[in-house]
Amino acid sequence: MNARSPWSEDRATAVIAANRHLRGALLPMLHALQEEFGCIDEEAIPLLARELNLSRADVHGVVSFYHEFRRSRPGRHTIKVCRAEACQSMNADGLIEHIRRRLKVDFHETTADDAFSLEPVFCLGNCALAPAVMVDETLHGRVSPARFDAITASTLATEAAR
Amino acid sequence: MSEPLHTVYVPRDAAALSVGADETAAAIRAEATRRGIPLRIVRNGSRGMLWLETLVEVETPEGRVAYGPVMAEDVAGLFDAGFLEGADHALAHGLTEKIPYFAKQERLTFARCGIIDPLSVEDYRLHGGFRGLERALAMTPAEIVTEVTESGLRGRGGAGFPTGIKWNTVLNAQAAQKYICCNADEGDSGTFADRMIMEGDPFCLIEGMTIAAIAVGATEGYIYIRSEYPHAVATMREAIRLAYDEKWLGDEIHGTGHRFHLDVRVGAGAYICGEETSMLESLEGKRGTVRAKPPLPALEGLFGKPTIVNNVLSLTSVPIILDKGANHYRDFGVGRSRGTLAFQLAGNIRRGGIVEKAFGVTLHELLYEFGGGTITGRPIRAVQAGGPLGAYLPPSLFELPKDYEAFAAVEAMVGHGGIVVFDDSVDMARQARFAMEFCAAESCGKCTPCRIGAVRGVEVMDNIIAGEKVEANITLLNDLCEVMTDGSLCAMGGMTPIPVRSALKHFPEDFTRSPAAVAAE
Numbered sequence: 032m033n034a035r036s037p038w039s040e041d042r043a044t045a046v047i048a049a050n051r052h053l054r055g056a057l058l059p060m061l062h063a064l065q066e067e068f069g070c071i072d073e074e075a076i077p078l079l080a081r082e083l084n085l086s087r088a089d090v091h092g093v094v095s096f097y098h099e100f101r102r103s104r105p106g107r108h109t110i111k112v113c114r115a116e117a118c119q120s121m122n123a124d125g126l127i128e129h130i131r132r133r134l135k136v137d138f139h140e141t142t143a144d145d146a147f148s149l150e151p152v153f154c155l156g157n158c159a160l161a162p163a164v165m166v167d168e169t170l171h172g173r174v175s176p177a178r179f180d181a182i183t184a185s186t187l188a189t190e191a192a193r
Numbered sequence: 194m195s196e197p198l199h200t201v202y203v204p205r206d207a208a209a210l211s212v213g214a215d216e217t218a219a220a221i222r223a224e225a226t227r228r229g230i231p232l233r234i235v236r237n238g239s240r241g242m243l244w245l246e247t248l249v250e251v252e253t254p255e256g257r258v259a260y261g262p263v264m265a266e267d268v269a270g271l272f273d274a275g276f277l278e279g280a281d282h283a284l285a286h287g288l289t290e291k292i293p294y295f296a297k298q299e300r301l302t303f304a305r306c307g308i309i310d311p312l313s314v315e316d317y318r319l320h321g322g323f324r325g326l327e328r329a330l331a332m333t334p335a336e337i338v339t340e341v342t343e344s345g346l347r348g349r350g351g352a353g354f355p356t357g358i359k360w361n362t363v364l365n366a367q368a369a370q371k372y373i374c375c376n377a378d379e380g381d382s383g384t385f386a387d388r389m390i391m392e393g394d395p396f397c398l399i400e401g402m403t404i405a406a407i408a409v410g411a412t413e414g415y416i417y418i419r420s421e422y423p424h425a426v427a428t429m430r431e432a433i434r435l436a437y438d439e440k441w442l443g444d445e446i447h448g449t450g451h452r453f454h455l456d457v458r459v460g461a462g463a464y465i466c467g468e469e470t471s472m473l474e475s476l477e478g479k480r481g482t483v484r485a486k487p488p489l490p491a492l493e494g495l496f497g498k499p500t501i502v503n504n505v506l507s508l509t510s511v512p513i514i515l516d517k518g519a520n521h522y523r524d525f526g527v528g529r530s531r532g533t534l535a536f537q538l539a540g541n542i543r544r545g546g547i548v549e550k551a552f553g554v555t556l557h558e559l560l561y562e563f564g565g566g567t568i569t570g571r572p573i574r575a576v577q578a579g580g581p582l583g584a585y586l587p588p589s590l591f592e593l594p595k596d597y598e599a600f601a602a603v604e605a606m607v608g609h610g611g612i613v614v615f616d617d618s619v620d621m622a623r624q625a626r627f628a629m630e631f632c633a634a635e636s637c638g639k640c641t642p643c644r645i646g647a648v649r650g651v652e653v654m655d656n657i658i659a660g661e662k663v664e665a666n667i668t669l670l671n672d673l674c675e676v677m678t679d680g681s682l683c684a685m686g687g688m689t690p691i692p693v694r695s696a697l698k699h700f701p702e703d704f705t706r707s708p709a710a711v712a713a714e
């Protein structure tokens with residue numbers, strides 16, 4: 032499950048302060064904020080800029096550089112599918128097509144019921160057991176379309192019952 | 194007398210977890226409880242025979258006996274068969290160390306991986322851990338650097354730069370503060386050795402970095418791990434905490450005057466941060482754009498200070514070099530490629546995993562004797578060696594010995610030893626297009642040949658695939674590749690042409706098929 036707390040300036044300030052002692056603190060701060068809120072909220076940019084004595088443009092530049100940092104809240108679950116060569120050799124493209132149809136969602140999108148966000152990823156380091164998929168923080172290997180359905184069955188059922 | 198306590202090993206490596214190792218471990222625990230059998234389960238790293246995961250091992254008087262792949266539903270049957278005594282079963286493979294895939298390897302860097310409990314300092318010590326560091330603590334910095342230089346160790350991240358020479362530059366740099374940075378941004382498809390050793394033998398990396406610190410007079414270090422590796426991040430953080438507890442890190446390393454502080458930093462999904470200067474920018478909290486070299490990071494690295502930037506496997510090779518001596522390591526390998534490399538068999542391969550062998554082994558041996566051919570059972574048509582920026586090679590080159598110079602001679606690279614296998618269903622024009630697409634997505638944007646060239650490359654490949662003015666577009670593609678190779682600031686743009694051109698050179702038929710012929714297939 033993704034953390035998706037609503038924005039709170041007090042909470043964000045505390046999260047930022049907890050990483051203040053680190054050198055090169057901006058990335059750790061961004062990770063901590065995303066862990067709390069599910070994304071880097073627009074409101075966080077000036078707070079970070081003030082804390083680190085940077086311009087807002089500098090902070091924005093860093094946030095937008097890294098694929099991992101989101102600007103909007105994800106669905107309740109994130110599914111990352113590997114698109115890199117080792118997974119391609121085991122027909123990751125076919126798996127991706129299956130997932131798109133099954134969940135009715137495309138890459139970088141969230142399903143209409145807010146249940147799933149689908150993200151491409153280049154390598155999960157499970158290249159001998161391709162294709163690889165990560166559902167929230169759980170890594171799966173040898174993911175055929177049928178195995179994908181099995182892996183996600185209980186989550187899909189829970190989401191459908193909401 | 195109570196029954197002797199049985200010890201069962203179930204890996205905690207992410208690859209094993211990805212096929213149900215946690216469920217298997219829970220099922221073994223539950224079944225043992227149900228049968229009233231006292232049991233100790235050790236969550237070890239992976240032995241690297243990934244097609245056998247979850248590989249469960251049982252301690253017997255003869256040695257560890259292997260069962261795999263064990264799913265949770267196989268567990269009751271294993272108990273019935275008497276697997277705790279090492280009994281035979283359909284999933285039994287006999288003694289782990291006698292399995293040919295494992296027995297034929299030369300495990301130096303991965304000597305402990307899969308054997309010990311990765312988060313037990315005691316277990317690490319029992320298996321020779323910290324002996325290299327203890328020896329280093331009694332040496333002068335120059336002596337340590339000389340030992341590493343004489344071992345012939347070259348950067349295992351792919352570039353193959355002699356590690357000792359890099360260390361010597363940092364040693365001789367005059368500065369109040371120096372840093373050790375471990376590049377654990379293992380972003381290349383087909384590689385997982387860094388992840389495996391961080392999850393399976395994390396103290397080895399801590400030991401290697403501490404030796405590097407003592408060798409050059411650095412007091413702070415960072416391990417930059419990609420965010421796609423949450424298990425490696427968690428294991429390294431816990432190992433660092435334990436190392437501090439036992440005074441292997443901190444202000445007074447085991448009562449010597451040496452000080453070394455180590456921290457983990459997590460990337461954020463940018464492939465380019467595996468490039469060393471981009472990684473340094475990211476560690477400083479900035480956009481991961483590439484820096485022009487010179488100045489070398491060895492002289493002006495992290496926060497502008499002299500910095501060793503080494504790959505995980507370079508640093509994890511250092512403890513054994515210090516422990517057993519430069520000559521022991523040097524005795525493995527061929528020509529100017531000394532020691533061993535952890536080859537990684539990935540993609541469409543029947544027996545995928547880690548094969549640590551001395552340089553000089555051929556692709557053919559790796560792909561067939563170790564790998565057993567494709568998992569689909571179709572012929573191998575191409576392999577990509579050395580990551581997304583590595584060459585696609587046809588079977589006619591599989592007899593090539595794996596050494597840096599022999600591969601360079603055919604415009605390929607050994608790189609980090611990652612090998613991705615494709616069967617004969619692969620479309621090499623599509624793979625060439627993907628190389629450009631990947632570069633376009635992951636370019637840091639600092640230099641034009643890479644930023645724009647990759648986008649143009651995708652367009653040109655689309656035209657070729659569509660059968661539009663193929664000959665003219667191939668000329669254009671070659672021209673573009675030349676500009677990217679010669680004009681890019683770093684390996685991202687500079688080497689993206691390698692997979693493209695090798696695909697074109699070795700598989701030209703895939704580039705000249707008319708769309709009509711493709712449609713008819």
